[in-house]
Amino acid sequence: xxxxxxxxxxxxxxxxxxxxxxxxxxxxxxxxxxxxxxxxxxxxxxxxxxxxxxxxxxxxxxxxxxxxxxxxxxxxxxxxxxxxxxxxxxxxxxxxxxxxxxxxxxxxxxxxxxxxxxxxxxxxxxxxxxxxxxxxxxxxxxxxxxxxxxxxxxxxxxxxxxxxxxxxxxxxxxxxxxxxxxxxxxxxxxxxxxxxxxxxxxxxxxxxxxxxxxxxxxxxxxxxxxxxxxxxxxxxxxxxxxxxxxxxxxxxxxxxxxxxxxxxxxxxxxxxxxxxxxxxxxxxxxxxxxxxxxxxxxxxxxxxxxxxxxxxxxxxxxxxxxxxxxxxxxxxxxxxxxxxxxxxxxxxxxxxxxxxxxxxxxxxxxxxxxxxxxxxxxxxxxxxxxxxxxxxxxxxxxxxxxxx
Numbered sequence: 001x002x003x004x005x006x007x008x009x010x011x012x013x014x015x016x017x018x019x020x021x022x023x024x025x026x027x028x029x030x031x032x033x034x035x036x037x038x039x040x041x042x043x044x045x046x047x048x049x050x051x052x053x054x055x056x057x058x059x060x061x062x063x064x065x066x067x068x069x070x071x072x073x074x075x076x077x078x079x080x081x082x083x084x085x086x087x088x089x090x091x092x093x094x095x096x097x098x099x100x101x102x103x104x105x106x107x108x109x110x111x112x113x114x115x116x117x118x119x120x121x122x123x124x125x126x127x128x129x130x131x132x133x134x135x136x137x138x139x140x141x142x143x144x145x146x147x148x149x150x151x152x153x154x155x156x157x158x159x160x161x162x163x164x165x166x167x168x169x170x171x172x173x174x175x176x177x178x179x180x181x182x183x184x185x186x187x188x189x190x191x192x193x194x195x196x197x198x199x200x201x202x203x204x205x206x207x208x209x210x211x212x213x214x215x216x217x218x219x220x221x222x223x224x225x226x227x228x229x230x231x232x233x234x235x236x237x238x239x240x241x242x243x244x245x246x247x248x249x250x251x252x253x254x255x256x257x258x259x260x261x262x263x264x265x266x267x268x269x270x271x272x273x274x275x276x277x278x279x280x281x282x283x284x285x286x287x288x289x290x291x292x293x294x295x296x297x298x299x300x301x302x303x304x305x306x307x308x309x310x311x312x313x314x315x316x317x318x319x320x321x322x323x324x325x326x327x328x329x330x331x332x333x334x335x336x337x338x339x340x341x342x343x344x345x346x347x348x349x350x351x352x353x354x355x356x357x358x359x360x361x362x363x364x365x366x367x368x369x370x371x372x373x374x375x376x377x378x379x380x381x382x383x384x385x386x387x388x389x390x391x392x393x394x395x396x397x398x399x400x401x402x403x404x
Contacts, residue, residue, distance in 0.1 A: 007225040008123035009077040015111045016074045028070040034100035034113050035065040048336040053100065055093040058353050063090055066100035066113035073120040083124055091120050092131055093353060095346045096221045097339035098307040121223025130222065133349035137218050141227050145213040146180040156209030158182040158191045164199070167206040167242055174198075174205040175244045177258070179251035180214050181378035186385070190250040190376060193397035194274040198248065200404055201286045205248070208238070215257040217304075222345045236265050246270045248277045250397065252305030252377035253343070259309055273305060274397045275376055279314040282321060289403040292324040298370040299327065299396070300361065300384070301337035302377035315376065315396055322403045328368045338364065340375075342383025358387035366391050374399055 009016060015027050032038020036052035051057055055064040062068055069091060075081040100113040111119075124130075130138050140149035156166075158178060167175065176195060181187025198205050213235055219228035239247070247269060249255045255273040272280075281287035297319065305311045312334045319327045332338045341347070341357020362384060365373045372392040375381060384393050 005225075005229060008126050009073060009119050011122070011225075012111050012116055012119040013077065015116065016077045027074070028067050028113065028116075030067050030071065032065070032067060033103045034067055036103075048103070049332055051332070051338065052103065054095050054097060054339050054341060054357050055353060058356050059093070064093060066094075066104075066117070069094065069120065070113050070116045073116050073123075076120070076123065083128060088124060088131065091117060091124065092134075092344070093346065093350050094344050095303075095339050095341055095353075095357065096344035097303040099303075099336075099339065102307055102335055118221060118223060121221075122225045123223075125223040125225070130224065131345070131349050134222050134345050137222065137345065137348070138224050138227065141214060141219055141224065141231070145231070147214060147218045148180060148184065150180075150183060152210050154183060154210075155212060156183070156207070158188045159195060159207055159209065162192065162195050162199075164195050165206045166209045166211075167238075168211065170206055171242065172204045172206045173243065173245040174203060175239065175242070175247050176205050176207045177215070177247050177249045177254060178207060178212060179249070179254045179378060180212075180217075181251060181382070184378070186382040187251060187378035189395040189398040190274065190378065193395065193401045194248065194250045194277075196401055197274070197278060197281075197287065197397065197404070201281050206242075211238075213238075215254040217253045217257050218345065220257060220260075221343065232261055236261065239269060240267075244269060246272065248272050248274060250274055251379075252302040252309075252311075253379050255311070256304035256308035273309070273311055273314075273376070275314045275318060276311060278318055278397070278400060282318065287404065289318075289322045289400070291322075291403045293322055293399075293403055294324040295371045296326040296328060296369065297372055297374050297399075298330055298365050298368045299333075300330070300340065300365065300373055300375040300380060301334055302375055302380045303337070303339050303343060304379070305377060306337055307335055315374075318396075318400060319374070322400075328370055330364045330368055332364065340380040340383045342379040347383055347386070354383055355386050358383050358385075362387045362389045362391060365389075 035056045036050040104112045137147040140147045178191040182191035216228045216231040341354040347354040374396045376396040
């Protein structure tokens with residue numbers, strides 16, 4: 001019988017200076033680099049911008065920094081502090097932007113500050129349940145296999161009229177994974193566009209339709225560890241039984257989660273986001289972007305696709321291949337791109353922080369003089385639109401379709 005995976009702080013105890021362990025890994029040294037106010041990791045050639053941690057920049061108290069969350073988690077693990085409403089506020093205001101992982105000098109020993117925050121959320125959920133603001137997300141995952149509580153009968157409607165094949169009715173080695181937001185306004189454009197691109201390239205692929213389950217994003221990031229393991233196991237079973245060899249994913253956040261599935265379980269299954277797939281098509285000559293679009297655009301790097309997966313250049317190479325496009329960068333871009341504020345359950349629990357984050361990012365986008373902002377994440381599109389932007393926001397995959 002397989003042992004039950006550890007949940008909560010027990011899962012990361014080697015990084016919490018746990019007593020009695022023969023081998024200890026490095027823990028936080030409280031340097032302050034993770035939020036931009038300490039000595040830079042000596043391995044860094046480019047320290048990036050001083051603004052690194054959204055909750056710290058919003059609240060302007062050091063307790064909202066990654067290093068403080070790590071220290072607080074350590075004290076809870078050793079029984080020195082209890083779980084209080086104040087502690088929960090600090091732990092759950094993290095937008096899971098992964099910026100702290102970029103600069104942390106000890107992250108390569110196994111776990112970084114973001115991992116510790118997620119483990120602390122698991123601890124809280126196991127002992128006291130989720131935050132009330134997050135309870136609907138957990139119930140949606142348990143009852144409907146998606147955080148939005150969409151019934152099975154409503155899933156997969158994004159593909160209506162596209163004449164795409166469903167797994168079960170047909171077989172193919174390539175699966176288009178649409179994501180839970182594909183049947184919502186913020187995610188539909190990406191899924192539809194990706195299906196159209198794959199058809200234009202002559203790709204033999206299938207979708208899951210109403211059978212698609214959540215990748216586990218919210219379960220992972222909000223501390224619903226048991227649900228995360230369940231969804232992971234069920235998703236892996238589906239692709240193994242179907243003989244899937246390649247996943248092409250419409251959502252940047254889903255791409256990060258699928259990448260983090262156990263490699264020994266995934267085997268040789270290749271995981272690509274839609275923009276990575278499109279770049280390959282262009283390189284192979286299977287897709288051509290010939291229509292001129294006279295636009296000045298800027299691109300927002302989604303945290304999960306960028307820092308989470310290292311996908312920075314594919315979107316830019318695609319945009320530069322479209323005739324007429326002028327790409328202008330925001331000051332903070334690529335690995336130093338500022339978070340939209342839409343991740344980590346922050347919009348549901350701390351809407352003021354999510355709103356501020358979105359407004360700050362849209363201000364930066366507007367300063368580029370671009371005609372529109374492009375990105376490729378349902379999480380980002382949903383939250384950036386909270387800012388009531390005076391700059392048009394478009395899904396990148398949908399935009400690419402215009403140039404085919």
